[in-house]
Amino acid sequence: MCLAIPGRVAEVFTHEGLHLARVQFGGVTREACLDYVPDTRVGDYVLVHVGFAISRVDEEEARRTYEALAELDLPGELEIPEVKEPAGGAA
Amino acid sequence: MKYLDEYRDGDIAAKLVERIHKVRTRPWVIMEVCGGQTHSIVKNGIDHLLPKGVELVHGPGCPVCVTPLEMIDKAHAIARRPEVIFCSFGDMLRVPGSDGDLFSIRSRGGDVRVVYSPIDCLKIARANPEKQVVFFAIGFETTAPANAMLAWQARRMELKNISLLVSHVLVPPAIEAVLSSAQNRVQGFLGPGHVCAVVGYTEYEPLAQRFHVPIVVTGFEPLDILEGVLMVIEQLEQGRAQVENQYSRVLAREGNRPAQELIAKVFEVNDRKWRGVGMIPRSGFHLRAEFRDLDAEERFSVQTIDTMESEVCIAGQILQGIKKPHDCPAFGTQCTPQHPLGATMVSAEGACAAYYTYGRHLKDADLVTLGGARG
Numbered sequence: 265m266c267l268a269i270p271g272r273v274a275e276v277f278t279h280e281g282l283h284l285a286r287v288q289f290g291g292v293t294r295e296a297c298l299d300y301v302p303d304t305r306v307g308d309y310v311l312v313h314v315g316f317a318i319s320r321v322d323e324e325e326a327r328r329t330y331e332a333l334a335e336l337d338l339p340g341e342l343e344i345p346e347v348k349e350p351a352g353g354a355a
Numbered sequence: 356m357k358y359l360d361e362y363r364d365g366d367i368a369a370k371l372v373e374r375i376h377k378v379r380t381r382p383w384v385i386m387e388v389c390g391g392q393t394h395s396i397v398k399n400g401i402d403h404l405l406p407k408g409v410e411l412v413h414g415p416g417c418p419v420c421v422t423p424l425e426m427i428d429k430a431h432a433i434a435r436r437p438e439v440i441f442c443s444f445g446d447m448l449r450v451p452g453s454d455g456d457l458f459s460i461r462s463r464g465g466d467v468r469v470v471y472s473p474i475d476c477l478k479i480a481r482a483n484p485e486k487q488v489v490f491f492a493i494g495f496e497t498t499a500p501a502n503a504m505l506a507w508q509a510r511r512m513e514l515k516n517i518s519l520l521v522s523h524v525l526v527p528p529a530i531e532a533v534l535s536s537a538q539n540r541v542q543g544f545l546g547p548g549h550v551c552a553v554v555g556y557t558e559y560e561p562l563a564q565r566f567h568v569p570i571v572v573t574g575f576e577p578l579d580i581l582e583g584v585l586m587v588i589e590q591l592e593q594g595r596a597q598v599e600n601q602y603s604r605v606l607a608r609e610g611n612r613p614a615q616e617l618i619a620k621v622f623e624v625n626d627r628k629w630r631g632v633g634m635i636p637r638s639g640f641h642l643r644a645e646f647r648d649l650d651a652e653e654r655f656s657v658q659t660i661d662t663m664e665s666e667v668c669i670a671g672q673i674l675q676g677i678k679k680p681h682d683c684p685a686f687g688t689q690c691t692p693q694h695p696l697g698a699t700m701v702s703a704e705g706a707c708a709a710y711y712t713y714g715r716h717l718k719d720a721d722l723v724t725l726g727g728a729r730g
Contacts, residue, residue, distance in 0.1 A: 265390060265391070265417060265418050265419055265444070265446055265493075265494060265495070265497075265498070265702070265704055266389055266390070266391050266416070266418075266494075266495055266497040266498070266547065266549040266550060267391050267549075267575075268497065268549045268552070269356075269359070270356070270357065270358035270359065271356075272357070280512075281508075281511065282474075282508070289356060290356045294471075297472075297474065297501075297504065299504065299613065299617075300500055300611055300613045300614040300617075301611070301613075302613065309357065309358060311549070311552065311605055313497055313498065313501065313549060314444070314471065314472050314473065314498060314501045315471055315472025315473070315474060315475070315501060316472065316500055316501045316504070318497065318500060318549065318552050318553055318611055318614060319552040319605050319606055319611060321358055321604055321605060322603070322604050322605070323604075325603050325604045326358065326604035329603060329604060330361060333367050333371070333578060333582065334367060336367065336370040336371065336374060
């Protein structure tokens with residue numbers, strides 16, 4: 265029920281006082297209301313729930329967090345803790 | 356599709372699972388709040404990938420499931436009226452009331468329509484000025500901006516033949532109810548990503564602090580859920596109890612301000628009864644006084660209807676993470692998605708329906724596996 269799907273804004277227009285868009289979801293295009301994400305432009309990705317964009321995907325944040333996920337497998341040697349000088353040793 | 360397919364990558368999922376195995380030292384019980392997450396977990400078998408002892412329990416976050424039987428019966432009483440066009444999200448059509456469902460009302464001549472968006476009702480109302488258009492406005496916070504816009508636009512366009520049957524529920528009071536229960540087993544939460552896209556997560560911070568539970572606001576794809584689980588377990592292992600945001604590509608702490616503003620103009624918080632759970636104070640929305648003339652309960656003067664729930668059904672305990680579908684003697688036998696006995700079987704996002712859909716009611720002996728015809 266709380267399903268929301270990311271889609272690309274292909275066109276923005278106004279109809280009867282509502283700020284609307286044609287949004288592409290893969291091969292399907294549907295209308296969505298942009299009143300809750302007013303600064304949205306063509307080419308932006310929005311998350312659409314029951315015909316309303318409820319958020320705009322932060323593409324920079326998406327890139328950053330996905331790269332972090334993809335780089336999860338650090339080379340094994342980097343996980344070996346560094347050897348520290350024993351306390352009270354040579355300064 | 357961009358922002359979906361890459362979050363289903365098997366290789367990254369395997370790495371996340373490996374990381375979870377490494378980090379975890381003790382058993383932990385984690386609840387995912389949202390029905391969409393429950394569905395994704397069961398569909399993708401995510402719970403089966405986790406180390407033994409890390410248990411995912413399924414929360415009360417399916418609005419179709421928790422809509423009380425009395426409200427379903429009220430909807431049906433209105434939908435049967437000859438002057439009414441009753442509009443609903445598709446999920447509500449098969450939910451049985453005391454006497455059939457919306458499909459059966461349609462087959463007996465009722466004008467019941469499925470809409471993609473609440474504002475589709477505006478077009479239906481204008482095309483049918485001699486009819487009363489009623490929208491069944493259910494949902495969590497995610498759906499509230501859309502339902503609020505229907506009321507707002509109906510008022511702005513001076514449409515006199517629209518009303519809303521409101522059954523809105525809120526997540527934080529449900530989390531509080533789960534954590535306040537003497538039987539509570541939940542130690543950490545995957546927070547509901549799309550609910551928080553609308554309202555943000557500041558309301559979750561006092562809950563994390565007061566009950567000392569980590570809450571990680573999480574998305575819906577397999578990688579989102581695995582990363583959310585990892586983040587919760589890291590907090591649990593380190594003794595931390597904070598609200599963190601796994602779903603930062605979609606939401607920030609403050610949520611969507613324009614949506615919150617319209618919700619506040621149209622709705623106000625009230626006490627709500629949750630199917631399977633009971634009354635939770637200040638756990639829902641109803642229309643504000645200024646919009647009360649759009650309230651279908653008042654417009655059609657529907658009486659409170661007495662209903663009886665099944666005595667066998669343990670949906671209430673499942674919704675609170677105390678039990679699982681397999682603990683119920685009726686699961687998959689007396690109770691199926693075709694003949695649901697209670698809340699968690701009535702919608703595809705309910706825990707019991709998700710377990711049933713993905714074959715978890717079957718015994719190993721019933722399963723025909725690939726290459727199973729041996730010998």
